[in-house]
Amino acid sequence: MTAIMIQGAGSNVGKSLLVAGLCRAARRRGLSVAPFKPQNMSNNAAVTSDGGEIGRAQALQAVACGVPLHTDMNPVLLKPETDVGAQVVVQGKRIATVKARDYANLKPQLMTSVLDSFNRLKSGYDLVIVEGAGSPAEVNLRAGDIANMGFACAADVPVILAGDIDRGGVIAQMVGTQAVLPDQDNAQIAGFLINKFRGDVSLFDDGYKMIADRTGWQGFGVLPYFPDASKLPAEDALDLPTRSSGRGFKVVCLGLSRIANFDDLDPLAQEEGVDLSVLRAGQPIPGDTDLVIIPGSKSTRGDLAYLRAQGWDVDLQAHVRRGGYVLGICGGYQMLGQVVRDPMGVEGAAGEDAGLGLLDVTTEMTGDKRLTQVRATHAASGIELDGYEIHIGRTDGADRARPFAIVDGAPEGAISADGRIIGSYLHGMFTDNAFRAAFLDGFGVQSGQLNYGQVVETTLDALADHMESHLDVDGLLSLAR
Structure with missing residues (x-):
């Protein structure tokens, strides 16, 4: 085993949570495992053991792996400061603040840092589980890409494409992604899975088969919605926790x-x-x-x-x-x-x-x-x-x-x-x-004796159990190379 990558057929399809669950599942198999995200965009960062910063999602994934946070887990972090500009953090340190248009010119230079960090992790762990960003179907951004297929091809990491059925249109997401990707990128995709299903999973049997038939990809299962996701730290401001009971x-x-x-x-x-x-x-x-x-x-x-x-x-x-x-x-x-x-x-x-x-x-x-x-x-x-x-x-x-x-x-x-x-x-x-x-x-106000760290650990275990019950986790992990 070396590495496997989860990419999404769109933004917010649940990639971060899927990687966290796979990290915990791999750890429970006795593997030393680390998370990796080549490029992340988030203002919710965590301070690492080596004195830098990474995205909060990679920090949670490191907890799932039971390893210290390290800047190699997220070598490029973009922190938006305005609607058109962001601070660029490379291997934990701020190097510049650039406009979106100028960042496109900077990306090719960052691939070296991305691959350096990835190779260090790969040499130190049995398995690296990689998270993509956004969607590889954004082929207009493919030139110089370091976040999705650009990285996967450069590092020769097999990709599992995840789709979000909760939003609707998941068949079009998956089949359409294959349709717009160039042959080299399609060759990196080893299979697919469907996330966030609500209700009777068997009702999607025909849709699942249609995706497999249209794409030729191997399916690794349909994952029902995980209701306890709110107990884990949120990375996206849209997922900020709210408990409005009107009491207390x-x-x-x-x-x-x-x-x-x-x-x-x-x-x-x-x-x-x-x-x-x-x-x-x-x-x-x-x-x-x-x-x-x-x-x-x-x-x-x-x-x-x-x-x-x-x-x-x-x-x-x-x-x-x-x-x-x-x-x-x-x-x-x-x-x-x-x-x-x-x-x-x-x-x-x-x-x-x-x-x-x-x-x-x-x-x-x-x-x-x-x-x-x-x-x-x-x-x-x-x-x-x-x-x-x-x-x-x-x-x-x-x-x-x-x-x-x-x-x-x-x-x-x-x-x-x-x-x-x-x-x-x-x-x-x-x-x-x-x-x-x-x-x-x-x-x-009397605290309810909440042990927050234990809640996170218990929820990560429950997430791994949930994925083991509905996905072919062994098959997924066996694809790593």
Whole structure:
């Protein structure tokens, strides 16, 4: 065994989850296995053991494999900053910010880094399970491709094409993909599977046979919808967790346009005593909200303008007057201050903007980026917690005299004099069970004794079981070369 690749007949067909389940299934067979995604586009990143960053989906897949996170698992990460431009991260480090049109010229140079990372993983593990991006049917983007068939052909990795029946039109997705692919790319496809079926699977027997007959591909099964997927960390902002029961401690997260590292919300969403919802554009902050979370952002000043365009700045002032609490994480922390300055134009046009004025701090963007896993002590409870920092900018001011936490003996974050406004650069804090319980207890909310890490592990095992029950997993893995 060496490697196998899951590609999709469209975006969001469930590739990330399929790879995570296969990783866990291969691990349970006694194989050392690693995930790999040549190119990912996401603002939800994870900090790796070697001091870089990769997409959150590859971080979950590494957990499924039981191995440390490493930058080789996602050598090219694109982090959108505007509608037409993105930060380019190569092997964990930012190298440039480019417009989409210019990135096409950069891609051929990145294949060397992609193959270097892949070959290192291949030499260190029994099996590498690769995830594609988007769809190989986007043949207009085939020249210089490093994400799908360009990589598969260069590395000679067999491909399984996955289709999403939940959206409808899956027969056309699969047959149409074969029809538009050049012969070289079609030769890499070793088979197909259908994902996200709801209801009686036998009703699709004729459709399944039609795909096999039309394409000549081997079918590896129809996978029913996996309802527990919501218990796993989401990578796509469209999949942000929501539990709106109308009961319990009401937490509202502002759905920023460039929201980043929103996995902070996943553990809170699973707490029985918490009613968590994510506001979309145009929705006001409800008057009965207890805590508003302003999450991380890939573009602090851009999302500050977006926040104001929704009227959320006015809603926040009213929320605070009613006695409500606000937690700003990373970019959200920066927005809470008096001013956000970007004199060098690190995140966009050079300039500065007034912050929300809820904390007496100011932020200045700098060229250096802090990427580190940290062990912190929560100042209010004395509880130690693990988290990570992934940000540019330095924040200082009078409210830093009341830190949120202590990191390496130094104060981290800031709290207002009345204790209602909290800012911190620490991501991942709520995955720590003891801290999450203490944080909620500060609001009079009793934690349901949720062991979040165990929930993730149990759900990954259930996902692998689900795939073993409905797919020919042995046949899939036997294709690896």
